[in-house]
Amino acid sequence: MNNTHAFDPQQQAWFEAACKRIDTERLRRLNADLVNIHSPTGSEQEASEFMAARMESIGLKARYQPVNDASGNAIGELCGDGTGPSLLLYAPIDTHLEGNETDLPMVGDRLRDDMKPEAILRDDLVIGLGASNPKAMVASLTEAVNAVIEAGIELKGKVVLAFAGGGMPLYVPERGNYGMSTGVTHMITHGVTADFGIIMKPWYEIYHEHPGMCWFKVSVKGSLGYAGIPRGTPGFRSSIIPATTVINEIEQWLTEFPSRHSSDQIAPEGWIASVRSGWPERPAFPAATTEIFIDVRTNPNQTMAGIRHEFDQMMAGILQRHPDIEAEWDMYGSCPGSATAPDHWIVQSAHAAWEHQEGRPYPGAPMLSGQTDAAMINKLGIPLVRVGYPWIGDASVPEEFADGLGGMGVSNIQDLVKPIENIIYSIIDCCTRTREETGLNG
Structure with missing residues (x-):
């Protein structure tokens, strides 16, 4: 002692x-x-x-x-x-x-x-x-x-x-x-x-x-659909199916995040916490937007702007690899x-x-x-x-x-x-x- x-x-x-x-x-x-x-x-x-x-x-x-x-x-x-x-x-x-x-x-x-x-x-x-x-x-x-x-x-x-x-x-x-x-x-x-x-x-x-944390929302875009429309009909795009690709890519990024950003005592994890799309009471109408919510933890040396930049780069990479996917995102919560x-x-x-x-x-x-x-x-x-x-x-x-x-x-x-x-x-x-x-x- x-x-x-x-x-x-x-x-x-x-x-x-x-x-x-x-x-x-x-x-x-x-x-x-x-x-x-x-x-x-x-x-x-x-x-x-x-x-x-x-x-x-x-x-x-x-x-x-x-x-x-x-x-x-x-x-x-x-x-x-x-x-x-x-x-x-x-x-x-x-x-x-x-x-x-x-x-x-x-x-x-x-x-x-x-x-x-x-x-x-x-x-x-x-x-x-x-x-x-x-x-x-x-x-x-x-x-x-x-x-x-x-x-x-x-x-x-x-x-x-x-x-x-x-x-x-x-x-x-x-x-x-x-x-x-x-x-x-x-x-x-x-x-x-x-x-x-x-x-x-x-x-x-x-x-x-x-640890600190950042919250992100990713909105994957499509068009308002109808359950009776055949797949492939011009002018109708699902937001939900492309969102599954985005989810899997974000999950891979999150699994690698702690090893890249560990500090003395912090191994900052991140999780996809919520997915939201459509109306349960209107299942005949697939929604034009599917939202994905993510919590990313941070070590004491990271800035919120730095995490935002890294998330931006990750999402830009997803869209580059999947040019058929349309999405936008924002950081809606943070605590350094x-x-x-x-x-x-x-x-x-x-x-x-x-x-x-x-x-x-x-x-x-x-x-x-x-x-x-x-x-x-x-x-x-x-x-x-x-x-x-x-x-x-x-x-x-x-x-x-x-x-x-x-x-x-x-x-x-x-x-x-x-x-x-x-x-x-x-x-x-x-x-x-x-x-x-x-x-x-x-």
């Missing part, structure tokens, strides 16, 4: 005292309470107000920060004597599904229990929409701060505990196009800041690089990636916490491309490290929830204990030291 982040006897005593105060039943109840408060992207007000009240009840200076009539953020501060740094502890609070029949059939042929905003408690498991991501993250960070308070740790710095809406990589047109880091962008541009921070997400790993220097204090603090816990050097994180609010927080000026907890799929998951991503809705309370201890370690490591000790000037 880096000796700079090693604990003196007092810090070690505080750490042990705080870890003893981790209350798994309290954690379980909060996790379940949050699942029972439905918070789809763009409609997080109730959940954020609930968390603001919870933070105030445990001793933080807390408030609800409204963004609009349906959404807002929860912010709490635990202040020390003012001589130390400020540490942001962050997790989003919104879920990626609506949790009702409107999700069908896209999530499958039925809503499983892990896709519903109704908590089911089964031994150490909390089951329900968002129980793992993001509700377990919110509960875990809160439990870490609660344990620090109960242990009576004397802080020099400030802990900023914050939860924002709009964190999912999607947007909701009917709720003001909320999503893609809307809430945290508002938070940071409206007075909430810190010297550095930690975001909690799935996987028991440490990441200093944060970002990174914190691997030797930054907060990154090394996360490493020290993991190594203190595991008793061995951190071996390095597997490559990933999961986009989070971390990219935007870091881009807006707060150095950030991503830490996490074992994904439920890494261990024994009930068979009925094992297929696919589902509602990210099964958390194991015991799996959260070590990550909470790691968060406590970094709180002590950062906020019981002076600003100068953590590499800050003044």
Whole structure:
């Protein structure tokens, strides 16, 4: 372990005292309470107000920060004597599904229990929409701060505990196009800041690089047809059949993309996410346009303009090889990636916490491309490290929830204990030291 982040006897005593105060039943109840408060992207007000009240009840200076009539953020501060740094502890609070029949059939042929905003408690498991991501993250960070308070740790710095809406990589047109880091962008541009921070997400790993993403729409052109017209009739061209050629070509480009653009910790993936054409209620009339929607992830060194140029070149190549295909395309969403220097204090603090816990050097994180609010927080000026907890799929998951991503809705309370201890370690490591000790000037 880096000796700079090693604990003196007092810090070690505080750490042990705080870890003893981790209350798994309290954690379980909060996790379940949050699942029972439905918070789809763009409609997080109730959940954020609930968390603001919870933070105030445990001793933080807390408030609800409204963004609009349906959404807002929860912010709490635990202040020390003012001589130390400020540490942001962050997790989003919104879920990626609506949790009702409107999700069908896209999530499958039925809503499983892990896709519903109704908590089911089964031994150490909390089951329900968002129980793992993001509700377990919110509960875990809160439990870490609660344990620090109960242990009576004397802080020099400030802990900023914050939860924002709009964190999912999607947007909701009917709720003001909320999503893609809307809430945290508002938070940071409206007075909430810190010297550095930690975001909690799935996987028991440490990441200093944060992927970005670009969304593209490709429109393959044809003509409005009629099912009774013979194939080959002049003046009628399908948009759907040529789109299959475009899809296969884009898929080949996407499979090669990660190897061309991998960075230190990011292997940026991309997926064809949606295809749209025609009217289900008018199958007699094949549509003149077939639309293909693509999500491409990026490493922190790529620019959005650079990705757009590469996509343009790829599509131009497809049309050159297939001159009978007519298509146009555009980039309709983007969020740049970002990174914190691997030797930054907060990154090394996360490493020290993991190594203190595991008793061995951190071996390095597997490559990933999961986009989070971390990219935007870091881009807006707060150095950030991503830490996490074992994904439920890494261990024994009930068979009925094992297929696919589902509602990210099964958390194991015991799996959260070590990550909470790691968060406590970094709180002590950062906020019981002076600003100068953590590499800050003044």
